[in-house]
Amino acid sequence: MKVVTLSTKDSFGGAARVAFRLHEEINRMGIEDILLVNSKRTASSTVHLAENYHDPQNRITAFLNKYKLKLQEKRRRIIWGGYPNMQNKILSDIAISLLKNSLDKIDFDLVHMHWVGESYVDFTEFRNVDKPIIWTIHDCFSFTGLCSYFEDCDKYKSHCNACPQLGSTKEKDLSYQVFDMKKKRYSSLNFHIVSPSKWLAKAAKESVLLNKYPVTVIPNGIDTSVFAPMDKEEAKKSLSLDPKKKTILFGGISAMADPRKGGDLLRDSLKQLAGMYAEDEIELLIFGAEKKDDYTFDFPARFLGYVSEEADLNLAYNAADVTIVPSTHENLPNTILESLSCGTPVVAFDIGGNPDMIDHQQNGYLAKPYDIFDLTVGIVYTLSHNEDKTLSHNARKKVLDNFKIEDIANRYVELYNQVLESKVSDPNILANE
Structure with a gap:
């Protein structure tokens, strides 16, 4: 079996890391899998840049294509400029394809797509593909006009239009147009x-x-040998944290800059927590953000910046007594899986895929959506109910039983074989729900 996996990136971002982990494990199983990306950061020999498969061009053709791309980008900026109210939203159209005809140069039995936004795929590339296409969706981009998370809008059930995230009241706005293009x-x-x-x-x-x-x-998988429990006191000392204090971990890509990550909600929760704990009893550990003057909390905070190495992330999770994931919208975030795998309980809102990982008051705490007080209750609960390490034990066991990358890869290979053998035929069946 030969597989070509498509992902905009091979690292940087949750979906990219999921795709890369799975790609590596499937190769370890002896299946030939090429990970074809638009942006490569790893040194892996099985990760290929799509541009390396583009047709060779003479100087005149290259100039004309570059000029055409500039015109497309200019037109795109003009269109997006018509929606100035789309503040702090991650939105993506399918106006441009940087994959181009790369698939024509590769021998494969099956295509496995992950997140393919940021102008990587516009879906015209599959017109001549007669092989099965498996698409692992990591957010709502696949079935909405533009948005990664539909929030309180349900227009994806009928037809996107007058997009609230664009701040639009026009029926046939950009979300409407892109929705039609996708359809x-x-x-x-x-x-x-x-x-x-x-x-x-x-x-x-x-x-x-x-x-x-x-x-x-099929849930995301994790390497449980990389994200594994270690001595908490030693982990804290390695990060210059006080072993006598309780450490609260918060992090993610653009942890403080992206409103969806819930940094402001965490700040409000910590204000309440300050009435229950003295300032010298709690320390914050934050990754995915640099220290800024306007990032003020009621407890001392240590900023790690962007952490790219999994060993460093593992150290941070192990140094924490609890990980807080106050995101307002999530699918199945790596942060929760990684923390639980290290035996560190997690507090998060009862939204999205969080209940698939967190068993309430067993390995963490599921707070009522966007209820700051209940989020604070969750922090207090985990800090005060883990003296015997029961929460930590349950956290690790949850991952070992359900999310080991070896098991997840096997489930994907089973699906590959089923699809190739045309065993999955009923589009009305929601398998494995």
Whole structure:
């Protein structure tokens, strides 16, 4: 079996890390898998840049294509400029393809897509592909006009228009247009959708764009030998933290800059926590953000900046007594999986795929959505109910039983074989829910 996996990146960002982990494990199983990306950061020999497969061009053709791309980008900026109210939103259209005709140069039996936004894929590339296409969706990009998370909007169930995230009241706005483009380009394609969480699988089946395709729930996997428990006191000392203090961990890509990550909600919760703990009893550890003057908390905070090495992330999780994930919208975040795998309980809102990982008051705490007081209750609960390490034990066991990368890769290979043998035929079945 030969697989080509598509991902915009091979690292930097949760979806990219998931794709890379799975790609490496599938190769270890003896299956030939090329990870084709638009942006490469790893040194892996099995990760290839799509541009290396583009047709060779003479200087005149190269100049004309570069000029055409500039015109497309200029037009795109003008269109997006018509929506000045889309503040702090991660939105993506399908106006440009940087994958181009790379797939024509590769021998494969099956395509496995992960997150392919940022102008990597516009879906016209699959017109001549007669092989199965498995698509692991990591957010809502696949079935909405533009948004990564639909928030309180349910227009994806009928037709995106007057997009609230664009600040638009126009029916046939950009979200409407891109939704129509996706519907047209998907129509001739034979996807099999994989969702890492039950929540996202349900939303995909309710959407106009994906409801005709079979959907299988397979969670993200994690290398439990990399993310593993270690001596907490030694971990704290390694990061110059006081072993006598309780350490609260918070982090992610653009942890403080991205409103979806819930930095402001955490800050409000810590104000309440300050009435229960003295300032010298708690320390914050934050990764994915640099220290800034406007990042003020009620407890001392140590900023690690962007952490790229998994060994360094493992150290941070092990140094923490609890990890807080106050995101307002999530699918199946790596932060929760990685923390639990290290035996560190997690407090998060009861949203998205969080309940797939957190068993309330067993390995962490699921707070009522966006209830700051309940988030604070969750922090207090985990800090005060883990003296015997029961929460830590349950956290590690949850991952070992459900999210080991070896087990997840095996489930994907089983799906590959089923799809290739045409055993999955009923698009109305929501498998593994």
